[in-house]
Amino acid sequence: MPHLADKNKCNGCHACYNTCNTGAIKMQADDEGFLHPVIDNEKCINCGRCEKACPIINPPANNPYEESYGAYAKDETIHKTSSSGGVFAVLAKETLKNGGFVCGAAYTPDRMVKHIIIDKEDDLHLLQGSKYVQSTIGDIYSKIKDLLSENKKVLFSGTPCQVAGLVSYLGKDYDNLITLDLICHGVPSPWTWHLHLNEISGGKAVTDSTFRNKTQGIHNVTLDYYLSDGTVYQEKYEESPYIKAFSQNLSVRPSCFECKFKGYKRCSDITIGDYWSAVEYNPKLVQDNGVSAIILHSEKSKPLFEKYKNLFVIENTTGENISLWNTNINNPAASCENRETFFYDIKELVFSQAVEKNYIEPVVERISVIRKIYGKLIRIYQKYIN
Numbered sequence: 088m089p090h091l092a093d094k095n096k097c098n099g100c101h102a103c104y105n106t107c108n109t110g111a112i113k114m115q116a117d118d119e120g121f122l123h124p125v126i127d128n129e130k131c132i133n134c135g136r137c138e139k140a141c142p143i144i145n146p147p148a149n150n151p152y153e154e155s156y157g158a159y160a161k162d163e164t165i166h167k168t169s170s171s172g173g174v175f176a177v178l179a180k181e182t183l184k185n186g187g188f189v190c191g192a193a194y195t196p197d198r199m200v201k202h203i204i205i206d207k208e209d210d211l212h213l214l215q216g217s218k219y220v221q222s223t224i225g226d227i228y229s230k231i232k233d234l235l236s237e238n239k240k241v242l243f244s245g246t247p248c249q250v251a252g253l254v255s256y257l258g259k260d261y262d263n264l265i266t267l268d269l270i271c272h273g274v275p276s277p278w279t280w281h282l283h284l285n286e287i288s289g290g291k292a293v294t295d296s297t298f299r300n301k302t303q304g305i306h307n308v309t310l311d312y313y314l315s316d317g318t319v320y321q322e323k324y325e326e327s328p329y330i331k332a333f334s335q336n337l338s339v340r341p342s343c344f345e346c347k348f349k350g351y352k353r354c355s356d357i358t359i360g361d362y363w364s365a366v367e368y369n370p371k372l373v374q375d376n377g378v379s380a381i382i383l384h385s386e387k388s389k390p391l392f393e394k395y396k397n398l399f400v401i402e403n404t405t406g407e408n409i410s411l412w413n414t415n416i417n418n419p420a421a422s423c424e425n426r427e428t429f430f431y432d433i434k435e436l437v438f439s440q441a442v443e444k445n446y447i448e449p450v451v452e453r454i455s456v457i458r459k460i461y462g463k464l465i466r467i468y469q470k471y472i473n
């Protein structure tokens with residue numbers, strides 16, 4: 088019987104599921120709504136492939152840290168319709184134009200999130216935009232392996248643990264694969280997303296939604312929900328019960344509290360995220376639709392990025408600069424004392440009530456004030472030593 092990662096360490100990446108060729112592994116939701124592998128002893132032949140593919144048991148080697156940028160897409164439509172600076176969509180569009188395939192997270196008809204593969208620019212909008220819900224990988228890794236073996240170019244985008252899962256599953260590098268991971272806060276439970284949607288829609292179908300409507304600027308984003316009766320429901324980001332639970336780690340996966348896939352050096356080719364501290368280090372880049380942070384990790388990513396650099400408004404920066412106001416680049420999700428009661432309460436209470444009961448408001452406000460003061464102090468110190 089194989090010994091996979093302990094339940095609290097398993098990140099649900101599906102590498103074991105994809106590698107098993109006897110169908111002995113099923114992914115099943117636990118009582119918090121997170122998918123975990125379950126092994127059927129009758130079908131398991133003890134080949135050990137699943138243990139080898141697990142990125143928790145066998146973490147893939149990191150690429151050496153190369154260089155960092157702050158950037159946003161020159162293409163205004165891409166910039167406006169992306170969560171941040173539109174780096175993903177620019178790279179994805181170029182991959183598709185060159186006959187390649189792009190894999191990323193998309194909504195299912197019932198507004199859950201899963202990874203899909205696209206080969207047309209018309210479908211790019213399905214992958215754009217952050218969906219703050221753990222995405223289901225399904226059998227995507229094995230489909231990617233098939234494409235790579237046919238010499239097709241593939242751009243894979245996902246959370247750091249999903250990229251680690253893919254790299255581990257593949258077991259070797261492919262010249263025709265580029266992996267792009269996110270600076271990641273942690274992944275919330277799909278069940279909490281389902282409960283939140285049910286509450287705000289009053290049981291009506293949600294036909295469309297966005298986590299970051301940037302029309303009032305990146306610092307005033309709203310979550311928008313389009314209901315089947317034509318109603319549009321809008322929540323301010325900081326007032327949304329779903330975002331409150333996410334931001335305070337009430338709803339994130341247990342493995343996120345000890346995430347192994349953080350840091351400036353990663354097994355991915357490229358890391359992207361929000362460059363909040365551009366205001367400190369690259370103020371010319373700052374504008375209403377957001378600026379992205381980019382870190383190139385592999386030799387392979389350098390010529391690719393060089394080729395497409397002219398599609399961005401771009402400046403050099405460093406990983407340290409990016410991390411000033413984005414500590415999630417290095418730190419796993421901070422532990423959360425009310426998490427257990429929160430998951431108990433969502434079974435008993437309306438979702439927003441369970442959040443209100445367990446959310447600790449003043450701490451978050453204090454952290455953001457402390458962060459701003461800390462940023463100013465660092466800036467003064469750096470000016471002083473220069």
Ligand SMILES: Cc1cc2nc3c(=O)[nH]c(=O)nc-3n(C[C@H](O)[C@H](O)[C@H](O)COP(=O)(O)OP(=O)(O)OC[C@H]3O[C@@H](n4cnc5c(N)ncnc54)[C@H](O)[C@@H]3O)c2cc1C
Pocket residue numbers: 168169170171172173174175176190191192193200214215216217218219220221222244245246249269270271272273274275359360361362379413415
């Ligand atoms: C769960 C989660 C947590 C995040 N936490 C942080 C953070 O703490 N700090 C930070 O700087 N940035 C974070 N991000 C990333 C950020 O929201 C932007 O996606 C990123 O800045 C890239 O912006 P973009 O404009 O280039 O691309 P976007 O238009 O945002 O493109 C989104 C890309 O992310 C992928 N994606 C979207 N949702 C998911 C998902 N659920 N699972 C896997 N991949 C997904 C899509 O496939 C697509 O490739 C997080 C994203 C997610 C999904």
